[in-house]
Every structure is written in C-alpha cells, then in structure tokens.
Amino acid sequence: MNSFLQAIRIGFFLAYRSIKRASFWSTGLIVAVMILTFLNIVVVSGVLVGLIEGSIAAQKGRYLGDFFVETLTEKTYVENSQYLIGILEALPEVDKISPRYIGSATVESNYQFKVDPTDTAEEAGTVLVGVNPAQELAITDLDQYLVEGSFIKEDDFDQVVVGALLLKGYFDLDAEGFPVIDAGLGDTILVRADNIEREVIIKGIVKTKVDQNDRRIFFPEKQLRQMIGRNDFNVGEIAVKLTEGTDPDEFKEKLQALGFERYAKIKTAEEAFPKFLEDIKDTFALLGNMISSIGLVVASITIFIVIFINALTRKKFIGILKGIGIDRRAIEFSYMFQSFFYAVIGSAIGLVILYGFLVPFVDANPIDFPFSDGILVAPALSTSIRLVILIVITLIAGYVPARMIVRKNTLDSILGR
Amino acid sequence: MDSIIVKNLVRTYVSKSGIETPVLKGIDLNIKKGEFVAIMGRSGAGKSTLMYQISLLDQPTSGEVTVLGTDILNLTSQERTQFRLQKLGYVFQDYALLPDLTALENVALPIMMNGKTTEDAYLQAEKALVSVELGHRVGNLPSQLSGGEQQRVSIARAIAHSPDILFADEPTANLDKTSSNVVMDAFQKLRTKGQTIVMVTHEYDYGRRADRIIEVDDGKISL
Numbered sequence: 001m002n003s004f005l006q007a008i009r010i011g012f013f014l015a016y017r018s019i020k021r022a023s024f025w026s027t028g029l030i031v032a033v034m035i036l037t038f039l040n041i042v043v044v045s046g047v048l049v050g051l052i053e054g055s056i057a058a059q060k061g062r063y064l065g066d067f068f069v070e071t072l073t074e075k076t077y078v079e080n081s082q083y084l085i086g087i088l089e090a091l092p093e094v095d096k097i098s099p100r101y102i103g104s105a106t107v108e109s110n111y112q113f114k115v116d117p118t119d120t121a122e123e124a125g126t127v128l129v130g131v132n133p134a135q136e137l138a139i140t141d142l143d144q145y146l147v148e149g150s151f152i153k154e155d156d157f158d159q160v161v162v163g164a165l166l167l168k169g170y171f172d173l174d175a176e177g178f179p180v181i182d183a184g185l186g187d188t189i190l191v192r193a194d195n196i197e198r199e200v201i202i203k204g205i206v207k208t209k210v211d212q213n214d215r216r217i218f219f220p221e222k223q224l225r226q227m228i229g230r231n232d233f234n235v236g237e238i239a240v241k242l243t244e245g246t247d248p249d250e251f252k253e254k255l256q257a258l259g260f261e262r263y264a265k266i267k268t269a270e271e272a273f274p275k276f277l278e279d280i281k282d283t284f285a286l287l288g289n290m291i292s293s294i295g296l297v298v299a300s301i302t303i304f305i306v307i308f309i310n311a312l313t314r315k316k317f318i319g320i321l322k323g324i325g326i327d328r329r330a331i332e333f334s335y336m337f338q339s340f341f342y343a344v345i346g347s348a349i350g351l352v353i354l355y356g357f358l359v360p361f362v363d364a365n366p367i368d369f370p371f372s373d374g375i376l377v378a379p380a381l382s383t384s385i386r387l388v389i390l391i392v393i394t395l396i397a398g399y400v401p402a403r404m405i406v407r408k409n410t411l412d413s414i415l416g417r
Numbered sequence: 418m419d420s421i422i423v424k425n426l427v428r429t430y431v432s433k434s435g436i437e438t439p440v441l442k443g444i445d446l447n448i449k450k451g452e453f454v455a456i457m458g459r460s461g462a463g464k465s466t467l468m469y470q471i472s473l474l475d476q477p478t479s480g481e482v483t484v485l486g487t488d489i490l491n492l493t494s495q496e497r498t499q500f501r502l503q504k505l506g507y508v509f510q511d512y513a514l515l516p517d518l519t520a521l522e523n524v525a526l527p528i529m530m531n532g533k534t535t536e537d538a539y540l541q542a543e544k545a546l547v548s549v550e551l552g553h554r555v556g557n558l559p560s561q562l563s564g565g566e567q568q569r570v571s572i573a574r575a576i577a578h579s580p581d582i583l584f585a586d587e588p589t590a591n592l593d594k595t596s597s598n599v600v601m602d603a604f605q606k607l608r609t610k611g612q613t614i615v616m617v618t619h620e621y622d623y624g625r626r627a628d629r630i631i632e633v634d635d636g637k638i639s640l
Contacts, residue, residue, distance in 0.1 A: 009529070010526070013529065014517075017517045017522065020517075021516075021517045320509065320515070322498065323501065323509075323513075324501065324507055324526075324527050325498055325499065325502020325527055326498075326502070326526065326527070326530050327495075327530065410474060411469055411475045414509070414513070
C-alpha cells in the first residue's frame with residue numbers, strides 16, 4: 001500500500017474512533033448546525049422560488065389551463081369561435097376546454113343609497129366573463145377558491161361570482177389604479193356594459209390569487225351573451241386542458257398548421273404567463289442563491305472553528321502523533337473525515353426532513369402569501385448540487401485548520417509551546 | 418558498533434525578537450548499540466534538548482548527528498517522520514497516549530502506519546501489552562488507566578514495532594515510586610534483550626540503573 005493510501009487508512013482509523021468516542025452532545029450540536037445549514041441553503045431559495053412557482057401554478061391551474069386561445073390584438077373576440085371550438089373538441093390531444101365570453105364593464109355598489117345623482121359613485125372597472133360552469137370548473141376548479149357563497153350554475157340568472165380584488169372587504173387599497181366597490185355576499189350590484197345596466201346579486205366571492213380572475217365578474221354564459229349581444233357565439237378566450245403526456249409546443253404547431261392563428265393568438269401556458277413572473281422568479285432564485293451562499297460561508301466558518309478548536313486543544317496529541325512517526329497527511333485526513341461525517345450526517349437528516357416532511361407539508365399547506373400560494377421548490381438536481389457544494393466546503397473547512405495545526409513544529413506541539 | 422554519533426552539536430534557540438539562547442554548546446557523544454544510557458543533569462542543563470536532537474524531534478543548529486548510520490541533518494521532514502516511525506520508539510514524560518484510542522489501539526497505531534494490517538497490528542500490539550503486563554487492559558481507554566499503567570502502555574507503543582533505539586524523556590517523572598520501579602524494570606528487561614535505550618532523567622535512583630550516565634551541565638557534557 002503506498003503512503004498516500006496508508007495515510008487515508010490511518011486518517012479514517014483516527015477519525016472513526018474520535019467520532020465514536022466523542023461527546024454525544026457536542027457531535028449532536030455540530031450535526032444540528034449542519035442540518036440547519038443544509039435546510040437553509042435549500043429551503044430559503046426553495047421558498048423564494050416557490051413563491052413565484054406557486055403563482056405560476058395558480059395561473060395555469062386556475063386561469064390558463066395547459067393551453068390558451070385569446071383574441072388577436074386588434075379584436076375584442078375570437079372570430080369563428082365555434083369553428084375553432086369544434087376543432088379543439090375533436091382533437092385527441094384535448095382533454096377539456098372552457099370557452100369564455102368576455103366583455104368590459106363597470107360595476108357599482110350602494111347605488112341605491114345615493115341621495116343625489118351627482119354623488120360620487122362607488123364603482124370599478126371590471127371584465128365580465130360568461131362561462132359554462134361545468135366546463136369552467138373542469139379546468140380551473142374555481143369553486144375550490146370561493147371564500148364566500150357558491151359558484152354560479154348554468155341556469156342562474158342575475159347571479160354572479162365576483163373576484164375578491166373588486167371588493168373593499170378583501171382588497172382595502174385606497175388607490176386610483178385599484179378601484180373597489182363596497183359590497184359583499186348577497187348584495188345587489190349594478191353592472192353596466194355598453195348601454196345595458198343590470199342589477200345582479202353576488203352569489204359567490206372568489207379569491208384565486210390570480211389577478212385576471214380576482215378582478216372579474218363571472219356570469220352564466222347564456223346571460224352574458226345576451227347582455228353583451230354576442231349572438232354570433234364568438235368567445236373572448238378559451239382555456240384548454242390537454243391530455244396527459246401531450247407536449248404543448250407540439251400541440252401549438254398542430255394548431256398553427258390548422259390555421260388557428262388567422263383568428264386567434266394561441267399560447268402554451270408558459271408563453272401566456274406574464275413575463276414579469278419569470279423575471280421575478282430569476283431574481284428570487286438569484287437572491288436565494290445569495291442567501292444560500294451566506295449560509296454556506298457561515299457553515300464553513302462554523303466547521304472551521306469547530307475543527308480548529310478541536311485541533312488546537314489536541315495540538316499536543318497531534319505533535320505526539322507526528323513524533324511517533326504518523327504521516328501528517330493521516331492526521332489531516334482524520335480531520336477531513338470528521339468534517340465529512342458531520343456534513344454527510346447533517347445533510348442526510350436534512351434530506352429526510354426536506355423530502356419526508358417539509359416538501360409534502362408545504363405542498364399540502366401552501367404558504368399563504370398575498371399574491372400566491374407559495375410552495376417549496378426543491379428539485380433533486382439543484383438539491384444535489386447544493387449538497388455537493390456543502391460537503392466540499394465542509395471538507396475544506398475541516399482541512400484548513402487541521403493543516404494549520406499539523407504544520408506547526410512537532411516539538412513545539414509536543415511541549416505545548 | 419555505535420547507534421548514535423554526535424559531533425560538536427550546537428542548538429541555539431532564537432526568540433521572535435531575535436534574542437539567541439544557546440542551549441547545547443558543542444556536544445560530542447557516542448552511544449553503542451544495545452547500550453542503556455541515562456542522560457542526567459539539573460533542570461535547564463539541556464538534557465531533554467540533547468535527546469530531542471538525537472531522536473529527530475528537533476533540528477540542531479549545527480554539528481553532526483549520525484543515527485543508525487544515517488546523517489539525520491540531511492533528511493527531509495517526510496524522511497525524518499518515516500525514520501522515526503521505522504527505527505525509533507518514544508516514551509514521553511506524560512505518557513502521550515491518544516485519549517480516543519484504547520490501550521490496544523494506541524499501541525497498534527504506529528504498527529499500522531508501518532503498513533501492517535489491522536489484524537496483524539492488533540496481534541503485535543497485544544503481545545507488547547502483555548510484555549509490560551497489561552494484557553488484561555487492552556480494551557481500556559487511557560482515562561481508565563492509572564498513571565503507571567498509562568506509562569507502560571506508552572512503553573508498549575514505543576517497543577511494539579521493535580525499534581532500533583528507544584528514547585524515554587523523564588519516564589518516571591509523573592509516577593509514584595512503585596510505578597516508577599515497574600517502568601524501570603521494564604526498561605531493564607528490554608536492555609537484557611539488546612534494546613538500545615536513551616533515557617533522560619533527573620533522578621539518580623533510576624539513572625544509575627542504566628549502563629552509563631551522561632551528565633549534561635550548561636549545554637555541555639560534564640562527565
């Protein structure tokens with residue numbers, strides 16, 4: 001066996017016994033630091049990215065579906081909608097669709113109590129959406145996000161579901177850009193679309209944390225179509241849920257080949273996400289990495305101090321080991337093995353906590369941020385990279401102080417000078 | 418045949434502020450193979466410093482030191498470590514056992530470093546412990562042993578790999594009379610087997626049990 005391998009062997013021999021006979025509490029403390037460090041470098045960035053991922057998932061699951069068809073820029077509806085809907089329903093890649101009629105409107109509350117017609121109205125601009133409740137709920141589960149009341153039914157009339165961001169009770173922000181009305185469940189509000197006014201009752205209030213939904217008013221499609229005069233059955237948008245395993249990009253190419261783009265914009269969900277979400281996600285990822293880096297530095301300093309104090313208090317024994325002829329590399333390896341042990345055990349327990357508890361828990365109980373339901377994003381590859389970085393840094397942090405002490409004069413170490 | 422030849426050995430310590438303190442001032446010395454030598458002298462005379470130079474634990478300022486035919490001043494740090502491991506054995510004043518290792522593991526460690534398998538090293542270490550009458554204490558940690566027992570473990574470690582020279586620095590300084598006698602008996606037993614032993618001591622009772630006493634006074638050999 002060459003001297004290098006011999007040094008590794010002796011290093012392991014020394015490290016194993018040192019750990020085995022170390023105080024349970026001091027070992028536990030170091031491992032606890034490593035667990036917290038591991039969780040810090042994975043969870044902090046995971047939550048930051050998860051905050052935006054949650055928002056993106058909400059956009060997809062509660063508004064866009066897997067694929068989205070919307071009006072051309074210069075149009076207010078999708079021409080030949082029924083033709084396009086017919087094709088979509090016939091395509092094997094399509095699981096479900098929800099065509100939505102769209103109209104712009106203003107909504108007013110407490111209009112009944114105005115003393116003078118010139119009094120300032122409590123009104124807000126909004127988008128009216130006419131949906132087939134069964135088709136809509138099959139894609140977006142909006143009924144799961146009702147904070148009050150119930151979802152509209154196909155035959156309901158003059159009953160609507162209102163987005164929470166239109167209501168003062170849920171979005172009390174006194175700003176010009178975000179007008180709200182003072183109404184609640186069961187109240188009657190006045191909807192004004194073009195020249196038509198209708199008094200409708202709030203049947204439900206929905207809060208999906210997707211702005212497009214939460215500033216809308218949902219009508220049964222039949223009534224809205226009549227209100228806004230969409231007798232041509234041309235819809236404003238279509239949310240599409242694709243069958244399992246369908247590639248949205250390939251599906252888009254297929255629709256392009258079928259000439260969809262003459263009548264509508266067609267987008268995969270990823271293309272339809274607001275661009276700023278991706279930008280924020282990248283920024284948060286960067287921020288998470290910076291915080292993780294600080295965590296790594298703290299961990300490396302901690303391990304450095306632990307190993308340095310350990311080596312310093314054992315300076316005499318290190319001197320004796322050198323004195324009796326033990327290769328200095330064996331002594332350095334012994335400290336590196338100890339550091340490796342702390343890093344691996346800490347990370348292993350951290351992994352169990354992460355994937356055995358934290359990720360499933362946060363998935364089941366998303367973090368309630370004002371604008372998204374935050375999830376914990378911890379992909380295996382990213383976690384593995386962080387794990388390897390942590391172990392490498394820990395090894396270095398163990399090696400450097402050991403080397404500093406081992407390099408001291410043998411006799412000085414033995415004599416405690 | 419001489420195991421150790423020292424010519425005009427000088428060791429001067431220089432403080433960080435540049436103050437020079439000459440400790441050994443030109444020592445000439447020969448130690449024969451199989452000889453049991455006691456280096457004696459009053460405190461601060463330089464006896465331990467002399468042992469550190471000839472046992473390769475320290476580097477002389479000038480002079481010539483030949484140990485087992487090797488000019489040790491020309492060895493690299495790595496070669497000195499290897500030389501100590503293979504040719505020399507050490508017994509320190511305060512036993513110098515590793516607290517995390519049992520008596521058996523402490524003794525086996527240098528044997529393993531010499532390339533023996535763990536099993537062979539343990540066997541050899543156990544024999545060495547038995548030879549110092551500690552066969553029943555192999556599994557004990559140093560903290561579970563008395564001072565005399567720890568020093569005997571230290572002797573077992575020093576002799577387990579059959580070194581050519583055994584160096585002992587004040588091996589009885591921390592022991593009571595009974596334990597000291599046990600340690601000295603162990604040395605004399607080794608001496609009868611032909612082991613070269615260089616022992617530093619300030620106690621005449623133990624020094625005179627050696628074949629020869631080398632008296633160091635003010636950095637020079639006085640006798």
